[in-house]
Amino acid sequence: MNRFEPNLRIPGPTSLPDAVREAGARQMVNHRGPEFAILQNRVIDRLKTFYKTQNDVLILTAAGTGGLEAAVVNFLSPGDKVLSVTVGAFGDRFAKIAATYGADVTKVASEWGRAADAVKVRETLEAAGPWKAVLLTQNETSTAITNRIAELAATVKAVAPDALIIVDAISGLGAVPFETDAWDLDVVVSGSQKAWMVAPGLCFVSVSPRAWEAAAVAKMPKFYFDLAAHKTSAEAGQTPWTPAVAVMFQLDVALELMEQETLPEIWKRHAAVGAAVRAGLTTLGLKLLADPDYASDTVTGAWIPKDLDWKTFNGKLRKLGLVVAGGQGALKGKIFRIGHLGHVTVPAILSAMAVLEQALIELDEPVKPGAAVEAAQVAALQSLGLAK
């Protein structure tokens, strides 16, 4: 490993701004005392702004997967018909959670690298029913695809208006356009270590009034992830179980930074880095995994050149100071993924492109020095409206 600080370009945990990092070193407070209540109330208010919702937003001490479990077990009963719209490993995991707790799950799966197909969703919903819920993934980290949730949600509303719409927005919310209320989404999950620029340990779940009605009669067992208990505690400025206090300190600081930048600027920045990564990788001669019409602005996956293996390629990148993620499931060893969400700038992406250029040149791949860096910069400036 490079002895300097590496460029951490995985799709979460994302690197932390200094002010966020440092908040993780604060001394503990009483999680049942007034300091924590003020902190949590402020954090929840700000989360609601970024969620664009008036719904309750609850904070759980868990990884994002815990949030997905909460989004299932609080609203469903064993035997409920659930449509899982999956486009990759995390969509499959979401379906598996529902099946584990006894839901009757039907899957509409896309080939990895393709987005969810609204027509197939409509046809499947029409072919059976009644549907209790539809599970959607906003941004599929394993395949670098961003689904069009507005369109999918409208499809569900049109065909199965009683179905709850439950969305995994873990790796997209706070980075790319998302509208909880305008799209009428019932349950939306996100996680601290993604766009929020905070250490892992907290996840967030928004709950619509309609979802609370479903929760009142849902029969799947739950205790740690009982959202009604979280709501009752939140109203008293607390959490039912001891929260990850240090991560809350970080979240408070990160949300302030996000507020200062403003959400439209955050979205613009992610669009620019997404365009930069795709242009750079393409210029390097690497084939991208995702359908370009649905390419994610928070993560990009590309095929490793055929004559290289993952270990050699990744070893070289690490030595030069770039940390990327490998492929998941059937794509393990075949693709690599670059995270570009949260604490990320165009210069940080150009730096990643520089390492990729050098690594591929050292590995005797046909790469023109400087070309990928240039292409990434041009694409970013075009995205920002600063170049033709």
Added chain:
Amino acid sequence: MNRFEPNLRIPGPTSLPDAVREAGARQMVNHRGPEFAILQNRVIDRLKTFYKTQNDVLILTAAGTGGLEAAVVNFLSPGDKVLSVTVGAFGDRFAKIAATYGADVTKVASEWGRAADAVKVRETLEAAGPWKAVLLTQNETSTAITNRIAELAATVKAVAPDALIIVDAISGLGAVPFETDAWDLDVVVSGSQKAWMVAPGLCFVSVSPRAWEAAAVAKMPKFYFDLAAHKTSAEAGQTPWTPAVAVMFQLDVALELMEQETLPEIWKRHAAVGAAVRAGLTTLGLKLLADPDYASDTVTGAWIPKDLDWKTFNGKLRKLGLVVAGGQGALKGKIFRIGHLGHVTVPAILSAMAVLEQALIELDEPVKPGAAVEAAQVAALQSLGLAK
């Protein structure tokens, strides 16, 4: 609130040593990379030393309550007969988790402030069966009682040898004597924010070979808390879901500090602070909640003087820089609790006694200046063998 750093004397989160705090500010690493694997392997090895076990110890991103849920849902099936030996709010919670997931729970409850009664446990076990598991609490935070787990476990072994022994050791392990293997305990839960001197967000579960056999056929649903998935991942130096990386950094540092102090010295220190708190509070004229034969060396509860209410009393303490915990359940508003576990020294306890003296004097209680401080100091030195 006092403008200086308060003396945080709640039974978790405990205050953090500076080196531990600062580790929470480190930059993120790839949780699927070699740095994290090395860290987790080192942490697990050290946890095993403090657990005094050769069993697997798994690390989960959750509050201690999540660890209790894992300790139930991985080993039991709906309908299993479970004996819950409860002496307070956390024992009741443990029983409630088992019942939530469908276990057939029988409770042996002690009056709050009394320890578990081994005779009653034996009689209840003998009166019915077969028992799949017995749930024990080592240290009940709500009532400041430490049960004698060795004696209770031996009772279970004698009468119901096939029953799994599942122990909530969240607020005692790492502070007071505990022997996972010597006492033949199948599943033992602890949490980062207690004796371990780390921010909340991680909990630990040890699993015996016998418990793994039970897990292989256990039918309660689980996903996030699936310990078999955690074991598989741990063998690859990973966790199945993104771990609370910053809390892991802190845990690594805290375990090194604990190793330097050595476990016998840690136990001695806790015995001394426990004795100091009890002597000080008694000298203040406050009645202790717990049966003195089973008084906890990590937390002490005392009745608030009858002519004072919790809000006035606690408000005064906070203003003078002392943060204590209130009562739980039926004891809410009636008792207060002082935490003395993890990052705690005799001088920190004397400082707490000084605040209590002043607060009670300001509230016109009959308190002799300096007496409680002196009594606490004498008791600590006696406990350490330094005074007659």
